[in-house]
Amino acid sequence: MSDKSKEKSLDKLEAELKSKTLLVYWYMIKQNTPVGIREIQRALKFSSPSIAHHHLEKLISLGLVKKDEYGRYLLKEYVEVGTLQFFTKIGRFMLPRFSFYASFFSTLLIAYVYQYARALNIFALASMIIATIIFWYETIRVWRRKPY
Numbered sequence: 001m002s003d004k005s006k007e008k009s010l011d012k013l014e015a016e017l018k019s020k021t022l023l024v025y026w027y028m029i030k031q032n033t034p035v036g037i038r039e040i041q042r043a044l045k046f047s048s049p050s051i052a053h054h055h056l057e058k059l060i061s062l063g064l065v066k067k068d069e070y071g072r073y074l075l076k077e078y079v080e081v082g083t084l085q086f087f088t089k090i091g092r093f094m095l096p097r098f099s100f101y102a103s104f105f106s107t108l109l110i111a112y113v114y115q116y117a118r119a120l121n122i123f124a125l126a127s128m129i130i131a132t133i134i135f136w137y138e139t140i141r142v143w144r145r146k147p148y
Contacts, residue, residue: 012062013079016058016062017084020044021059023044024040024055026094026148028040028065028073029078030093031092032075035072035073036073037052060073083145083146083147086098086145094146096139097142098138098142102136106136109125
């Protein structure tokens, strides 16, 4: 597949993965096991199973989900489009990518203050504090944009 056709495909996916369809996709990513229509309806508090079915069928038509022989739905492909670009999947958890940088700089700051408590370099200390604040701010900002 050429780069242009791949880009068009991702653009189409990004346009289609919105609102409740994105919620269903996010839920399936987090579950990482086959799910049923009623399970999705209850978990996402949809008013009827037909809403869950509609969004699952939409995900099937996009090529992201498939149906197994028992009528349960499972992920076929994981794509990082839209809000999903800012998250990393670790087991059943979806963490903002910035959280790793925020944790790193927080640890670095604590270690620096502990190691050089008597002779702190103001420039180094200020740099680490600013980096820590920026990365935690971005982490919280991305976390608030998650689908649910």
